[in-house]
Amino acid sequence: MSLNSYRTGPDEKGHFGKFGGRYVSETLMPLVHQVEKAYREAMQDPEYLRELDELNRVYIGRPNPLYYAERLTEHLGGAKVYLKREDLNHTGAHKINHAIGQVLLAKRMGKTRVIAETGAGQHGVATATVAARFGLECTVFMGAVDIERQKPNVFRMKLLGAEVKPVTSGSATLKDAMNDALRDWVTNVHDTFYIIGTVAGPHPYPMLVRDFQSIIGRETKEQIMHLEGRLPDSLVACVGGGSNAMGLFHPFLDDTDVKMYAVEASGHGLDTDKHAASIAGGKPGVLHGNRTYLLQNEDGQITEAHSISAGLDYPGIGPEHVWLHEAGRVNYVSATDDEALEAFQLLCRCEGIIPALESSHALAQVIRMAPSLPKDHIIVMNLSGRGDKDIFTVADALGAEI
Amino acid sequence: MSRLSSCFERVAAENRAAFVTFVTAGDPTHEASREIVLGLPAAGADIIELGMPFTDPSADGPAIDKAAQRALKAGAGMHRTLDIVRDFRKQNDHTPIVLMGYFNPLYAYGVDRFCTDAAAVGVDGLIIVDLPPEEDEELRLPANAAGIDVIRLATPTSDDHRLPTILDGASGFVYYVAVAGVTGGKSATTEDIKAAVTRIKSHTDLPVAVGFGIRTPEQAEAIGRVADGAVVGSAIVSMIENGLDETHMPKDGMVKDVLDFTKKLADGVRAGTKG
Numbered sequence: 001m002s003l004n005s006y007r008t009g010p011d012e013k014g015h016f017g018k019f020g021g022r023y024v025s026e027t028l029m030p031l032v033h034q035v036e037k038a039y040r041e042a043m044q045d046p047e048y049l050r051e052l053d054e055l056n057r058v059y060i061g062r063p064n065p066l067y068y069a070e071r072l073t074e075h076l077g078g079a080k081v082y083l084k085r086e087d088l089n090h091t092g093a094h095k096i097n098h099a100i101g102q103v104l105l106a107k108r109m110g111k112t113r114v115i116a117e118t119g120a121g122q123h124g125v126a127t128a129t130v131a132a133r134f135g136l137e138c139t140v141f142m143g144a145v146d147i148e149r150q151k152p153n154v155f156r157m158k159l160l161g162a163e164v165k166p167v168t169s170g171s172a173t174l175k176d177a178m179n180d181a182l183r184d185w186v187t188n189v190h191d192t193f194y195i196i197g198t199v200a201g202p203h204p205y206p207m208l209v210r211d212f213q214s215i216i217g218r219e220t221k222e223q224i225m226h227l228e229g230r231l232p233d234s235l236v237a238c239v240g241g242g243s244n245a246m247g248l249f250h251p252f253l254d255d256t257d258v259k260m261y262a263v264e265a266s267g268h269g270l271d272t273d274k275h276a277a278s279i280a281g282g283k284p285g286v287l288h289g290n291r292t293y294l295l296q297n298e299d300g301q302i303t304e305a306h307s308i309s310a311g312l313d314y315p316g317i318g319p320e321h322v323w324l325h326e327a328g329r330v331n332y333v334s335a336t337d338d339e340a341l342e343a344f345q346l347l348c349r350c351e352g353i354i355p356a357l358e359s360s361h362a363l364a365q366v367i368r369m370a371p372s373l374p375k376d377h378i379i380v381m382n383l384s385g386r387g388d389k390d391i392f393t394v395a396d397a398l399g400a401e402i
Numbered sequence: 403m404s405r406l407s408s409c410f411e412r413v414a415a416e417n418r419a420a421f422v423t424f425v426t427a428g429d430p431t432h433e434a435s436r437e438i439v440l441g442l443p444a445a446g447a448d449i450i451e452l453g454m455p456f457t458d459p460s461a462d463g464p465a466i467d468k469a470a471q472r473a474l475k476a477g478a479g480m481h482r483t484l485d486i487v488r489d490f491r492k493q494n495d496h497t498p499i500v501l502m503g504y505f506n507p508l509y510a511y512g513v514d515r516f517c518t519d520a521a522a523v524g525v526d527g528l529i530i531v532d533l534p535p536e537e538d539e540e541l542r543l544p545a546n547a548a549g550i551d552v553i554r555l556a557t558p559t560s561d562d563h564r565l566p567t568i569l570d571g572a573s574g575f576v577y578y579v580a581v582a583g584v585t586g587g588k589s590a591t592t593e594d595i596k597a598a599v600t601r602i603k604s605h606t607d608l609p610v611a612v613g614f615g616i617r618t619p620e621q622a623e624a625i626g627r628v629a630d631g632a633v634v635g636s637a638i639v640s641m642i643e644n645g646l647d648e649t650h651m652p653k654d655g656m657v658k659d660v661l662d663f664t665k666k667l668a669d670g671v672r673a674g675t676k677g
């Protein structure tokens with residue numbers, strides 16, 4: 001990677017520095033190469049790009065607004081806070097951005113069936129949605145624990161015609177769902193495309209998911225120039241696998257005056273064993289097709305992550321994030337379950353917006369940093385999704401009955 | 403000559419395939435697992451594949467996944483896996499042992515240290531299922547330097563374009579994964595396997611062992627006729643599972659039942675002499 005740009009990765013083998021790569025079973029290797037080839041060809045094909053653009057506009061509803069959160073800004077009393085409204089996308093989160101891009105690739109490759117793993121259910125819903133839109137068969141793997149805490153999304157996927165397969169192995173959450181999706185993929189290599197839900201997995205997935213998500217950052221750049229006539233001072237996004245954060249950050253990586261904060265979920269606290277902060281609490285390792293930081297024990301066994309937010313409850317993180325962390329370009333911070341819950345409620349009351357619990361982690365960082373910053377400091381926070389799916393979890397945490 | 407090479411030479415002289423068994427190290431307990439492994443040569447195993455348990459075995463089906471989880475719960479780990487090999491070598495110096503698993507536990511152990519320690523206790527080969535040729539250099543070079551073969555996998559998706567990549571750097575033998583899928587799943591037909599083995603052999607002089615989907619003595623016999631080795635994993639591992647009580651502790655006679663079943667498979671392979 002060239003030293004004067006943060007945007008040239010990955011290399012041709014899918015490495016971001018030491019991280020990334022293609023750590024999958026041999027059966028999948030030819031397929032992973034085919035996905036890469038199909039992706040590179042698609043990106044040169046004006047017809048593919050036109051269709052993607054069209055669907056982004058008329059199906060997802062892009063561009064979504066960059067919204068000045070006036071009452072939140074007043075309340076915090078410091079920096080000026082903008083929210084990038086990914087929650088207003090069709091299906092209610094940023095996940096649809098990469099689902100559309102990938103389903104078009106699946107179609108291009110002649111696949112008739114798509115599979116996905118899901119944690120919060122947002123990526124599962126996005127995948128079920130695009131599968132319905134293109135008439136493809138769809139199976140979504142979801143941890144049994146997550147099925148319990150994300151019931152509305154489970155029903156949504158079923159309404160959309162997808163089969164939701166409960167995963168009971170391991171901790172029955174997102175990482176186990178990804179294992180089962182890989183098992184299904186290797187068994188059905190000929191007709192199935194795996195729509196991965198974040199910037200992780202074997203190359204080319206971290207790259208292609210990032211590229212599809214980068215529309216968030218590109219729009220933000222245009223919108224902030226229009227609204228403020230200059231780039232923002234800080235960007236803030238939550239990270240589970242890291243797709244919404246990469247999407248917002250990537251177009252700004254070489255604008256080195258723009259500070260970036262990626263917020264991991266620290267669950268009950270970084271000093272406990274109940275968190276999901278792979279950068280703060282993990283070590284380098286290999287899982288799910290890539291080398292990255294992982295929560296693991298001395299023996300290299302993966303440990304269970306914890307977060308109140310199902311979408312952040314993953315013991316790894318996309319490899320490009322690890323590279324950006326080691327390069328010092330992005331600051332990796334964290335927010336606890338309690339801080340996220342506080343932030344969730346604040347946005348409801350201040351702005352009339354119910355944020356996803358995932359996005360509430362980003363907001364917790366905004367709440368922490370904004371008050372001490374000058375009034376002309378501009379923060380753009382990625383509001384990666386809406387929180388309707390989380391109302392049961394939040395009610396439970398607050399001791400309320402619905 | 404390495405133990406693997408002499409083994410394949412010996413069985414070839416007997417005009418038959420090698421019988422390769424897979425069990426997970428530490429399943430269901432360290433003691434019971436040790437007893438099974440030490441008993442495998444007498445039950446007819448020519449080569450022992452020993453699974454290194456991992457929390458997230460995404461290339462394995464339910465039988466081997468559960469075996470790994472049982473072993474980990476019972477305290478298994480990389481050091482204890484090597485302990486089993488060390489104990490085995492005290493009484494057997496000729497049966498090759500191949501460790502099979504995923505890269506992360508080995509990486510956490512430290513690749514160089516692991517290769518040194520594994521060679522010292524008498525490990526002959528490594529199969530790391532999530533380390534394709536594109537990524538295996540960091541293990542292959544130190545392993546080879548320590549005298550350990552890194553065994554490559556060929557699969558139904560390995561076309562003539564892919565095979566040279568797989569075979570470049572391969573040693574020990576080639577493991578042909580007979581079906582696209584996870585362990586413990588469907589079986590391929592003998593004709594398909596024969597065609598695949600013939601094709602792989604046109605690219606390499608290494609022996610070709612076939613695994614995935616071999617569960618019965620009859621299948622072991624049929625595959626033995628067309629390959630240099632027949633690998634049975636999930637079927638043996640399922641026998642272990644069948645011999646456990648509700649708390650996952652071995653019932654009386656579990657080890658004997660597992661070894662008796664292994665013997666039947668071994669007899670199958672030995673019946674499958676080449677025409």
Ligand SMILES: Cc1ncc(COP(=O)(O)O)c(C=O)c1O
Pocket residue numbers: 093094095119120121122123197198199238239240241242243244245310311312356358359384385386
């Ligand atoms: C709304 C929302 N934000 C964020 C995430 C976390 O994923 P990522 O870090 O890939 O953006 C999820 C995952 O389900 C989500 O639903």
